[in-house]
Amino acid sequence: MSVPSELNPTARFLMGPGPSDVHPRVLKAMATPLVGHLDPQFIQIMDGVKGMLRQLFRTENELTFPVSATGSAGMESCFVNLLEPGDEALVCVNGVFGNRMCDNVDRCGGKLIRVDAPWGSPVDPAQVKKALESCKPKLVAIVHAETSTGVMQPLEEISKLAHDAGALFLVDTVTSLGGTDVRVDDWGIDAVYSGTQKCLSMPPGLSPISFNPRAVEAIEKRKTKVQSWYLDISMVRKYWGGAKRAYHHTGPVSMVYALYEGLRLILEEGLEARFNRHRTNHELLRDSLEEMGFEFLVAPEYRLPMLNAVKIPEGVDDAKVRERLLNEFNIEIGAGLGDFAGKVWRIGLMGCSSTRNHVNMLLAALRQIMK
Amino acid sequence: MSVPSELNPTARFLMGPGPSDVHPRVLKAMATPLVGHLDPQFIQIMDGVKGMLRQLFRTENELTFPVSATGSAGMESCFVNLLEPGDEALVCVNGVFGNRMCDNVDRCGGKLIRVDAPWGSPVDPAQVKKALESCKPKLVAIVHAETSTGVMQPLEEISKLAHDAGALFLVDTVTSLGGTDVRVDDWGIDAVYSGTQKCLSMPPGLSPISFNPRAVEAIEKRKTKVQSWYLDISMVRKYWGGAKRAYHHTGPVSMVYALYEGLRLILEEGLEARFNRHRTNHELLRDSLEEMGFEFLVAPEYRLPMLNAVKIPEGVDDAKVRERLLNEFNIEIGAGLGDFAGKVWRIGLMGCSSTRNHVNMLLAALRQIMK
Numbered sequence: 001m002s003v004p005s006e007l008n009p010t011a012r013f014l015m016g017p018g019p020s021d022v023h024p025r026v027l028k029a030m031a032t033p034l035v036g037h038l039d040p041q042f043i044q045i046m047d048g049v050k051g052m053l054r055q056l057f058r059t060e061n062e063l064t065f066p067v068s069a070t071g072s073a074g075m076e077s078c079f080v081n082l083l084e085p086g087d088e089a090l091v092c093v094n095g096v097f098g099n100r101m102c103d104n105v106d107r108c109g110g111k112l113i114r115v116d117a118p119w120g121s122p123v124d125p126a127q128v129k130k131a132l133e134s135c136k137p138k139l140v141a142i143v144h145a146e147t148s149t150g151v152m153q154p155l156e157e158i159s160k161l162a163h164d165a166g167a168l169f170l171v172d173t174v175t176s177l178g179g180t181d182v183r184v185d186d187w188g189i190d191a192v193y194s195g196t197q198k199c200l201s202m203p204p205g206l207s208p209i210s211f212n213p214r215a216v217e218a219i220e221k222r223k224t225k226v227q228s229w230y231l232d233i234s235m236v237r238k239y240w241g242g243a244k245r246a247y248h249h250t251g252p253v254s255m256v257y258a259l260y261e262g263l264r265l266i267l268e269e270g271l272e273a274r275f276n277r278h279r280t281n282h283e284l285l286r287d288s289l290e291e292m293g294f295e296f297l298v299a300p301e302y303r304l305p306m307l308n309a310v311k312i313p314e315g316v317d318d319a320k321v322r323e324r325l326l327n328e329f330n331i332e333i334g335a336g337l338g339d340f341a342g343k344v345w346r347i348g349l350m351g352c353s354s355t356r357n358h359v360n361m362l363l364a365a366l367r368q369i370m371k
Numbered sequence: 372m373s374v375p376s377e378l379n380p381t382a383r384f385l386m387g388p389g390p391s392d393v394h395p396r397v398l399k400a401m402a403t404p405l406v407g408h409l410d411p412q413f414i415q416i417m418d419g420v421k422g423m424l425r426q427l428f429r430t431e432n433e434l435t436f437p438v439s440a441t442g443s444a445g446m447e448s449c450f451v452n453l454l455e456p457g458d459e460a461l462v463c464v465n466g467v468f469g470n471r472m473c474d475n476v477d478r479c480g481g482k483l484i485r486v487d488a489p490w491g492s493p494v495d496p497a498q499v500k501k502a503l504e505s506c507k508p509k510l511v512a513i514v515h516a517e518t519s520t521g522v523m524q525p526l527e528e529i530s531k532l533a534h535d536a537g538a539l540f541l542v543d544t545v546t547s548l549g550g551t552d553v554r555v556d557d558w559g560i561d562a563v564y565s566g567t568q569k570c571l572s573m574p575p576g577l578s579p580i581s582f583n584p585r586a587v588e589a590i591e592k593r594k595t596k597v598q599s600w601y602l603d604i605s606m607v608r609k610y611w612g613g614a615k616r617a618y619h620h621t622g623p624v625s626m627v628y629a630l631y632e633g634l635r636l637i638l639e640e641g642l643e644a645r646f647n648r649h650r651t652n653h654e655l656l657r658d659s660l661e662e663m664g665f666e667f668l669v670a671p672e673y674r675l676p677m678l679n680a681v682k683i684p685e686g687v688d689d690a691k692v693r694e695r696l697l698n699e700f701n702i703e704i705g706a707g708l709g710d711f712a713g714k715v716w717r718i719g720l721m722g723c724s725s726t727r728n729h730v731n732m733l734l735a736a737l738r739q740i741m742k
Contacts, residue, residue: 007416009403045378203623253390254574
């Protein structure tokens with residue numbers, strides 16, 4: 001038997017697109033000895049998680065819980081449960097995660113209608129309006145915070161267009177939730193998913209989702225079985241909800257502990273205070289980067305506070321700078337994805353990684369490396 | 372904002388069908404601050420995990436890694452990647468998890484051939500042989516350790532039958548891996564999945580899988596896209612393997628830490644010593660339970676060492692005894708599933724829960740409750 005050496009990673013400051021730094025209270029929660037996943041004590045913890053997620057999503061939706069896998073599985077949960085083969089789905093695409101949605105529609109046997117906007121820009125409601133003139137989709141899907149480009153997508157106008165066309169409105173809030181306002185009920189979002197490793201500042205591994213009664217009705221009216229056993233909401237909801245819990249899979253107990261403690265931290269801070277903190281630290285980073293001559297990829301009014309995409313100056317070696325940041329300063333920032341590989345850096349200020357100290361450390365390190 | 376109280380579960384002794392007790396070193400590993408999922412340090416940890424899983428599965432298979440979700444998602448990974456619509460699949464069923472496999476075949480659009488054996492008995496190779504006379508399945512699937520009944524399924528004869536018929540041999544080792552021998556290469560297993568919360572004694576949340584070159588070839592020859600984006604091995608393997616890692620989803624860093632440390636513990640103990648420990652503690656429990664008048668559900672030669680299904684004596688209140696064990700002794704045992712609800716208890720002696728002290732505590736508590 002060959003046994004590798006002890007786990008001993010050098011601590012990093014996580015300022016990429018996620019995971020972000022995790023609070024010591026969340027790390028400690030994961031070290032809590034486990035109870036069984038059907039233990040009444042665990043069911044109480046599950047109820048606590050559901051209640052806190054509702055506050056975070058600003059929703060009254062009964063069907064609100066974390067999918068037992070990462071954010072991409074949350075995305076897949078929404079598509080496989082809401083779409084049946086042959087259903088039309090309109091997907092707005094302005095980055096990697098819009099493209100991933102299209103791939104999901106395809107794998108569900110759905111009929112895809114794409115509305116493309118340039119990467120780095122939001123989707124214009126006028127485009128959606130025009131597209132809806134020649135189709136009758138079951139859902140309109142869009143990304144609130146495009147992690148690949150740093151664009152914040154205004155949602156309310158497109159929500160109204162979707163509903164006027166009789167469609168469900170599905171939103172990806174993986175990067176936005178916990179770092180900027182996400183108002184599921186006020187904005188008419190019918191189905192929504194997120195991830196734990198961005199502004200929730202927990203380890204990756206769970207995907208909070210919420211479905212409103214319209215979305216639940218669409219699921220209940222299905223004529224075909226959901227193609228995924230693991231993600232079939234009609235079964236998972238009995239495990240997470242109701243008076244009598246029915247066994248489905250074995251819930252990831254320790255990750256649920258982490259989510260419970262992380263949500264407590266978020267609510268203790270208060271949502272408005274948390275969003276202000278994300279905005280303030282973004283402004284601090286932005287002002288200093290612009291002083292240093294960096295340009296942002298995204299126009300000011302559409303910039304995400306938690307994910308800052310900046311153009312790599314000409315003559316600067318992308319990989320080398322990121323490598324030096326990591327090896328000499330233990331700071332991780334993100335590379336460009338897709339079309340922006342080698343062209344932009346993605347600097348995350350998410351959750352516990354959104355502090356003045358993180359901003360100051362990164363700026364100082366960048367100045368020393370690029371001088 | 373309404374914030375629930377601090378996480379403060381009463382510690383339990385986990386002697387049900389999983390999760391089992393988790394070693395303090397694994398709990399501590401989960402409290403390790405995170406590095407990024409594309410950090411060279413994390414890639415080294417991923418490599419360590421793959422190498423240790425190969426030793427545990429006793430395989431040389433390059434494609435060996437943990438799926439980023441629980442055991443049921445490991446099951447689904449195998450079916451959605453290996454089956455295409457219209458493919459025949461022969462599934463052996465003698466409990467809940469065989470049934471779950473059938474449901475997976477159905478959701479893949481596969482053509483199901485069932486071979487049923489009575490719950491509590493193994494599947495007879497003669498039945499499989501007979502069924503193979505009138506079909507030409509792409510795969511033959513079977514459960515090694517049926518968690519719902521406590522049956523250990525002999526595999527080698529059925530493996531040979533499957534291969535003689537030109538089929539792939541797919542095995543569920545969720546409950547067996549780490550508690551009894553699983554010889555993937557020697558037994559001709561083409562694809563295999565497991566879970567972390569049974570004899571691996573880690574928290575639930577990952578599903579180790581391994582595919583041999585025949586299974587990989589079947590995936591590479593597919594004519595259709597895998598229906599699941601999250602579980603599509605053709606993409607996930609690039610994230611977990613090869614010289615250059617490609618982003619797919621965000622790996623569950625802390626759970627991978629747990630797996631790394633838990634696998635080190637297993638290899639430090641040694642596989643044979645570990646299997647002997649599981650066998651010895653099973654015998655201790657069995658002898659005492661039989662002395663107390665309990666009957667086992669399964670014939671002696673097919674009993675699992677890690678999952679003991681015993682008949683609930685007449686006149687004994689199932690729920691009340693389990694409730695008293697939990698509330699007065701902090702001991703969790705498992706209820707019967709499916710046909711055996713209310714009729715059997717399932718006593719797990721898995722991983723860190725397989726100790727003489729666990730056995731002694733449970734026996735003493737049962738004697739006091741049932742006196």
